[in-house]
Amino acid sequence: MRLPIALFNGTVATTNGLYSIEDIGFKEAKQLVSKHGFESAIGHQATADILSELLQQDVQMNRIQFKQEVGQFAVVLKLNKRPPEGIILNKEEMEKIGFSLKLMKRIK
Template sequence: MTNNMTESKKLPIALFNGTVATTNGLYKVSDISIDEAKALIKEYGHISAIGHEATAELMSEILGVKIEMNRIQFQQQVGQKAVILKLNIRPAEGIILTREEVEEVGYTFKLMERLA
């Protein structure tokens, strides 16, 4: 195993509230179960790039860990995984949903991996 591979395995799981490529690269996006997301976070830890309080609260409850709202400029590294809460709809411009509204419109969890 190369040094790069070892380092990438230690990268914390990034948490996003949308599937967004944070920098140039090759990405793979797939569905992930809540249990799979919990296991990844337990193994690798996490870094929140969640930009909305309602999403941070909901993800905290679902994933069983404290997730802070954290509006940061984040760049996903090669080999780093991200767990994403993806809404089933795209809200109108300027609309910030409450937690209840997020639950009402529905969501899925996605795993986004930066491959290159």
């Protein structure tokens, strides 16, 4: 069974298990999502907007309870620094802080 790539706005373990996390480039993430499809578990509109541009896909905000399956990959947008408590950043503020993408796989 081919699982879609999960999209997250943080490196979060969605259930018990063993995970690996590594950097992934924008181009590689775009190719991975294009090849395998995706399921958005993005909880903030600004993150959905940025990923839509980067991945050239229509990524919708989707505040769901997601459980990453064994063998399933996730592409994660990770901010370069943590915003203050209670602050919801807009797209421009996120771009100013900067971010990277991570590839997260549930191993077991």
